[in-house]
Amino acid sequence: MQREGKLLKPLVEDGKIKIYLHVSDLFAENSWFVLIDTSLFLIDPGRGSRSYLEELKNKEHIDMIQVLLTHAHVDHIHDLMAINSEKIYLHPAEKRILLDPSLNLFEQLSISTAFSEQINFEEPEKLRSEWKAIHTPGHTPGSTCYLLVDSYLFTGDTVFADSIGRTDLPGGNWEEMESSIKLLTQLLQKKPDLLIFPGHGPVATAKHILKENPFFSQ
Ligand SMILES: [Zn+2]
Ligand SMILES: [Zn+2]
Numbered sequence: 001m002q003r004e005g006k007l008l009k010p011l012v013e014d015g016k017i018k019i020y021l022h023v024s025d026l027f028a029e030n031s032w033f034v035l036i037d038t039s040l041f042l043i044d045p046g047r048g049s050r051s052y053l054e055e056l057k058n059k060e061h062i063d064m065i066q067v068l069l070t071h072a073h074v075d076h077i078h079d080l081m082a083i084n085s086e087k088i089y090l091h092p093a094e095k096r097i098l099l100d101p102s103l104n105l106f107e108q109l110s111i112s113t114a115f116s117e118q119i120n121f122e123e124p125e126k127l128r129s130e131w132k133a134i135h136t137p138g139h140t141p142g143s144t145c146y147l148l149v150d151s152y153l154f155t156g157d158t159v160f161a162d163s164i165g166r167t168d169l170p171g172g173n174w175e176e177m178e179s180s181i182k183l184l185t186q187l188l189q190k191k192p193d194l195l196i197f198p199g200h201g202p203v204a205t206a207k208h209i210l211k212e213n214p215f216f217s218q
Pocket of ligand 1 (some may be wrong): 071073157
């Protein structure tokens with residue numbers, strides 16, 4: 001039970017916003033649970049995020065769940081179909097990856113999957129006003145970063161604290177990644193205190209990334 005108490009401590013508490021983290025046992029993927037009042041925005045439902053959500057429901061009053069996908073690799077979408085959400089946000093360029101088990105890497109890990117063509121995806125641009133979606137292709141064609149109230153940036157596998165995502169998987173593209181890094185550099189330079197929540201590894205400030213991440217620091 002001690003473990004539960006520890007797991008259910010938010011990393012961030014900022015007015016009506018709370019951010020919880022669940023780290024998956026599959027590639028240590030970070031699933032971010034962002035609570036704004038009673039609305040939950042679940043970024044990347046990795047393996048184990050469904051049971052974490054059940055635990056969270058015992059602690060927090062949640063009356064609406066929406067899922068935001070940074071991209072559609074297996075480690076980030078493993079529990080997607082097990083979560084009862086009102087909406088799923090995914091960049092249109094990523095749908096092909098999600099629906100093809102050889103592209104989303106379920107096949108390579110011999111994990112069975114069934115994502116139906118019928119899932120209704122919302123375009124990330126349609127998120128409510130606290131959020132801004134930034135299309136950052138490179139790791140995959142539809143990779144998207146999500147900026148929350150100009151203070152928190154969820155980067156999936158595009159940017160990590162000290163590195164960036166690989167571009168050698170299906171749909172990856174180094175030139176696109178370079179442009180995405182340029183775009184994000186401008187944002188990070190404007191907001192040095194911005195907190196970056198990546199798809200793997202620790203949280204970092206924009207300042208840290210600009211100085212220590214070799215793909216950003218000149
Ligand atoms: Zn990935
Ligand atoms: Zn990943």
